[in-house]
Amino acid sequence: MVIVEPKGGFEPVDKELALIQSEWYLGAQGQPVDYAKANAAAPAPDYQVFNGVANQYKDNPIAINTGKRVRAFVLNVGPNVGTSFHIVGTVFDTVIKEGVILAKGNAGGWGSQAVDLAPAQGAVIEFQTAEDGMYVM
Numbered sequence: 001m002v003i004v005e006p007k008g009g010f011e012p013v014d015k016e017l018a019l020i021q022s023e024w025y026l027g028a029q030g031q032p033v034d035y036a037k038a039n040a041a042a043p044a045p046d047y048q049v050f051n052g053v054a055n056q057y058k059d060n061p062i063a064i065n066t067g068k069r070v071r072a073f074v075l076n077v078g079p080n081v082g083t084s085f086h087i088v089g090t091v092f093d094t095v096i097k098e099g100v101i102l103a104k105g106n107a108g109g110w111g112s113q114a115v116d117l118a119p120a121q122g123a124v125i126e127f128q129t130a131e132d133g134m135y136v137m
Helices: 035-039
Strands: 015-024 047-050 069-078 083-085 094-097 100-102 115-117 121-128
Touching (some): 094 115, 115 121
Antiparallel strands (some): 083 115, 094 100
16 A cells, blocks of 8 residues: 655545455365466455455454544455445545545535445545444444
């Protein structure tokens, strides 16, 4: 993941995360990767993972304190399947994708609940949690 900050840098936040989503196409036990599945017209990965480990944030959630501002750099490395990145129970008040900025405090007060990412696309999102709880990606 390559992160290019704006001139002068980003505004400070309480926590920054780097989340890389990818796909695994497994062969039979002890066999090499199944490229036929990855090359299919409708690819069906065995796993879609964040930061290379299946279920890691289900098993070991990321701790974020209520009311703290979070910035996440999200990248879908694919290779095949697009994603709609969403954290249940949040609204992203800032989204930067493909050079377009939906900034916090915009005139319409808009936010985004999800960010669509094709393979090889990334985004920067920012949000705050309003309540204690488990927020699923």
